[in-house]
Amino acid sequence: MASLITRAVRSAAFAGHTAAAGFSYTKLGFRARQIGDAPVDVDMSSKTIVVTGATSGLGEAAARALAALGARVIVVGRNPKKVETTVAALGAEARGEIADLSLMSETRALANRLLEDEATIDVLINNAGVLLGERSTTDEGLETSVATNVVSHFLLTNLLIPRLVDSAPARIINVSSGGMYTQPLDVDKMLDSPGPWRGAVAYARAKRAQVVLTEMWADELRDQDVVVHAMHPGWAATPGVSSGIPAFEKITGALLRTPEQGADTFVWLAAAPEAAESSGRFWHDRQSRPTHQALMGTEERPGARDRLWEVLADLTGTGA
Ligand SMILES: NC(=O)c1ccc[n+]([C@@H]2O[C@H](COP(=O)([O-])OP(=O)(O)OC[C@H]3O[C@@H](n4cnc5c(N)ncnc54)[C@H](OP(=O)(O)O)[C@@H]3O)[C@@H](O)[C@H]2O)c1
Numbered sequence: 001m002a003s004l005i006t007r008a009v010r011s012a013a014f015a016g017h018t019a020a021a022g023f024s025y026t027k028l029g030f031r032a033r034q035i036g037d038a039p040v041d042v043d044m045s046s047k048t049i050v051v052t053g054a055t056s057g058l059g060e061a062a063a064r065a066l067a068a069l070g071a072r073v074i075v076v077g078r079n080p081k082k083v084e085t086t087v088a089a090l091g092a093e094a095r096g097e098i099a100d101l102s103l104m105s106e107t108r109a110l111a112n113r114l115l116e117d118e119a120t121i122d123v124l125i126n127n128a129g130v131l132l133g134e135r136s137t138t139d140e141g142l143e144t145s146v147a148t149n150v151v152s153h154f155l156l157t158n159l160l161i162p163r164l165v166d167s168a169p170a171r172i173i174n175v176s177s178g179g180m181y182t183q184p185l186d187v188d189k190m191l192d193s194p195g196p197w198r199g200a201v202a203y204a205r206a207k208r209a210q211v212v213l214t215e216m217w218a219d220e221l222r223d224q225d226v227v228v229h230a231m232h233p234g235w236a237a238t239p240g241v242s243s244g245i246p247a248f249e250k251i252t253g254a255l256l257r258t259p260e261q262g263a264d265t266f267v268w269l270a271a272a273p274e275a276a277e278s279s280g281r282f283w284h285d286r287q288s289r290p291t292h293q294a295l296m297g298t299e300e301r302p303g304a305r306d307r308l309w310e311v312l313a314d315l316t317g318t319g320a
Contacts, residue, residue, distance in 0.1 A: 024284075025178055025234035026255040033285050035264055042271040045070030048120050048167075049270060052101060052156070053128030055082035057238030058175065058266070061259035062125065065267045067094060074118070076101075076110065076128070101128045101152040102138050104316055111159035120167040123270045124160055126153040126210075127175040131244035135197040142315070145199065146190055149206035154213060155316040161221070168225035169276060173269045174214050176282070178232045180207035184298040187308045199244070207232075208298070211282050211291055212305050213312075218280025227279035229269045234284065236262025 023029055030036070049066050053059040055077035063073045067090040075096045077083040083096035099110035114121065129149045136144045142151060157172060164170040183204040190205040214230035221228060235241070237256040241249050249256070268286050269275045281288045292298050 026252065027257045027261060028255065029234060030257055030261045030285060035285055040069065040268050040271050043070055044271055047071045047122040048074065048118060049123040049125065050074045050076060050114065050121055051125045051127060052076040055079060055086050057240050057259050058233055058236060058263040059127040060086055062127065062263040062267050063090060065260065065263065066270060067091060069271060102144050102147045103140055104152065104155055105140065107152040107155045108159065111156055114160060115163055118163065121160060121163045121170065122167050123171045123173065124157065124164060125173045125175065125266060125270060126157065129175065131203045131240065132199045133244065143191070143202065145202050146206050149203065150209045151312060151315055153210060154312045155318055157217065158318045164226050165224050170226045171270060171276070172217060172226065172228040173266050174210045174230045175266060176210045176230045176232050177204070177207040178234070179204040180211055181293045181296055181298065183208045185209060185212050185300050185304045185308060187311045191311070209308055212308060215280045216305060216309060222279065227276055229275065229281060229283055231265045231269060231283040233262035233265065
């Protein structure tokens, strides 16, 4: 009975979340906040910025915007042709790196190459992500969406932190999702969900973990002039939305943000002086937001974040 009541409350809360989000997350919310009237205008010409998943959607829009501000962007993608095309469009300063971030062996090799080639990394944007319709497992035995959305972010970030600290002031930005509001932190369910697998739930659990890791890295790096932010972009029309949630795209189509509008807050977090003044927060449309919403039942259990860190450290052989 208790679980029935909990489920009913969660469904009502999810419906409420979706209705409230309906306005805020669309291009109407973006327009209402008049963010487009204040484009980010910061000289980034001395900065090196690593953007994962920069070959499509929000990551590509952010890479373009940051390159236009003068930054030297390192485009990380899994598809060599797409990486080549994206780099060519960004201009001579940009360069590409190829890695399948669902695989920890490739993530580790990417980090090693970056450490070898880049004396300075000013900003790391962990943007690569997937919402899958069907469960799949990588050759390394992890469920693919959790591997891509959180395990590789944990590994890449921990391996690059020493270089970010050497490059300080530096920034780490984790691209999460408003979907994370629907799930508590539960590392065991995140890695091996009991019952039928649902892509949106697996995705939301991983996105919740990203927000918690943001707070943990912020604590770790507080005295080292490296700030860490998580953000959610709202709902934007990207190839990821078309392939991951086509029915949702059909319903919301005309209201979806452009990729540039979706990427605006992570460009702002990477560049704006105000974004260097705090760390460990969750942002949407350039405003700090709560990490939990009323009635969602997502309160964190004692010890849950320590367990998240231990399990990810164990899985990746790092960060313990
Ligand atoms: N669009 C939205 O409304 C929305 C809402 C909330 C959160 N987000 C988040 O925003 C981020 C960007 O999403 P998007 O909508 O722009 O999706 P997208 O168009 O599919 O872009 C995702 C990017 O990640 C890359 N990627 C996926 N799996 C990878 C892997 N195994 N290894 C390396 N790169 C990989 C993709 O590479 P390919 O180009 O090769 O596919 C692509 O560059 C994601 O973290 C997503 O969860 C998006």
